[in-house]
């Protein structure tokens with residue numbers, strides 16, 4: 001489950017940031033996870049609940065994780081059709097060749113977090 005590592009990276013980023021802002025607790029973390037990013041939301045939730053049990057100083061039982069999904073969308077550079085790709089190859093349904101440029105869906109990032117001192 002590589003979401004454990006991904007969630008660990010997210011928590012490291014947040015930890016660095018709260019230190020700069022003199023915060024000691026994080027109450028809410030919001031992520032954006034694209035439909036064809038390499039992260040599965042359910043697994044991220046599970047990883048987060050495991051991290052919450054590992055006495056990380058800025059997390060407690062009340063800290064919530066909110067995951068916003070980003071839909072996958074590709075646009076064909078030949079016929080300009082926009083469509084939902086089912087994989088990163090993004091084959092255009094009209095041209096039948098992988099002529100699509102991904103517009104969205106690969107995002108994996110922290111959207112925001114809320115903390116207190």
Ligand SMILES: [Zn+2]
Pocket residue numbers: 076077078079080081092093094095096099
């Ligand atoms: Zn096309």
